[in-house]
Amino acid sequence: MNICLYCYALLEKPLTWSNWLTIEANSVLCETCAAKLKIISGKRCEVCSRAWNGAICSDCQQWRQLGENIEGNYSIYYYNETMRDLITQWKFRGDYVLREVFRKDLQRAFEKQFASITPSIAAVPIPLSKNRMQERGFNQSLALAEMLDIPVKHALGRNSGEKQAKKNRKSRLKRGNPFFITEALQQPALIVDDIYTTGTTVRQAAQQLKLHGCPAVYSLTVARS
Ligand SMILES: [Zn+2]
Ligand SMILES: [Zn+2]
Numbered sequence: 001m002n003i004c005l006y007c008y009a010l011l012e013k014p015l016t017w018s019n020w021l022t023i024e025a026n027s028v029l030c031e032t033c034a035a036k037l038k039i040i041s042g043k044r045c046e047v048c049s050r051a052w053n054g055a056i057c058s059d060c061q062q063w064r065q066l067g068e069n070i071e072g073n074y075s076i077y078y079y080n081e082t083m084r085d086l087i088t089q090w091k092f093r094g095d096y097v098l099r100e101v102f103r104k105d106l107q108r109a110f111e112k113q114f115a116s117i118t119p120s121i122a123a124v125p126i127p128l129s130k131n132r133m134q135e136r137g138f139n140q141s142l143a144l145a146e147m148l149d150i151p152v153k154h155a156l157g158r159n160s161g162e163k164q165a166k167k168n169r170k171s172r173l174k175r176g177n178p179f180f181i182t183e184a185l186q187q188p189a190l191i192v193d194d195i196y197t198t199g200t201t202v203r204q205a206a207q208q209l210k211l212h213g214c215p216a217v218y219s220l221t222v223a224r225s
Pocket of ligand 1: 006008029030031032
């Protein structure tokens, strides 16, 4: 396809020495849109990938006190306005093909951060409840997991409850764990998802996986809000 997947501008790609790197990095967006997606750079929290000037951020220190259950999260982009619009268009308007925007960077981040840790790692999508799945038609987490060159394990199910987005962090923490195990994994798991916000979702999923024998849980997310 020869149009930008986000703004539909025609892609003109004259290949020159000055632009071939950028074009290779993101060949489904026009240069203007690609430039608006900012890769997280500089120092970040070792656990959750938040831009942070120290080893471990204050949130992750709190998680440690509660009993940390993830090995770490790696996020690729900042959750800025363009990223928010892009994810909204992708997920809520069902513009499935937009996942192509993330393919290369997702694969690259996996190679860099996780490929060497363990060869037996499996991707675990965060499930949607049945109602949500019917509403939306696809699961963004699975859509991302499928783009990695590792097995995808549907190890978790999800009870339908109230919409997460409407709850604040405190009430989300108070609520029970929405996930349950459908397949116990005896290998390390990589949870793949679009956004890491409070880190609650990934830790609830990790709790279920670990209770059923999973030795280590990592997470790879497109954006860190
Ligand atoms: Zn564009
Ligand atoms: Zn952190």
